[in-house]
């Protein structure tokens with residue numbers, strides 16, 4: 001019996017999904033699927049943020065495009081539907097431990113999730129400082145909040 005065979009305690013973390021498409025390039029006029037590390041729609045866990053930088057970047061744990069578990073910093077604007085989630089997967093818990101994740105209560109995780117949801121939406125609007133391409137597939141445009149009221153197919 002090794003230490004690794006003992007199931008680690010589940011942790012409250014902030015889960016989120018990667019946007020299907022993100023704006024990219026000059027003025028955000030190009031569209032790219034997902035992020036460099038993650039496929040669009042991938043589920044990730046946020047284990048740290050950078051409050052001094054307005055939480056624009058967050059540290060995430062998730063499965064990369066190749067299916068391997070990774071710990072990577074990404075723009076919060078590339079994530080959506082932040083929510084408090086009890087994480088059980090040993091791979092997630094091991095990586096969270098390596099990052100030195102703070103122990104959040106369910107309420108703290110939910111509070112951070114609500115804050116990140118709001119900030120991510122703001123960042124999506126302000127990051128490129130230019131109108132969206134037309135047609136646009138970014139998260140804002142693919143959801144009801146889209147500036148042009150684009151409805152998803």
Ligand SMILES: [Zn+2]
Nearest residue numbers: 132136138141
């Ligand atoms: Zn858009």
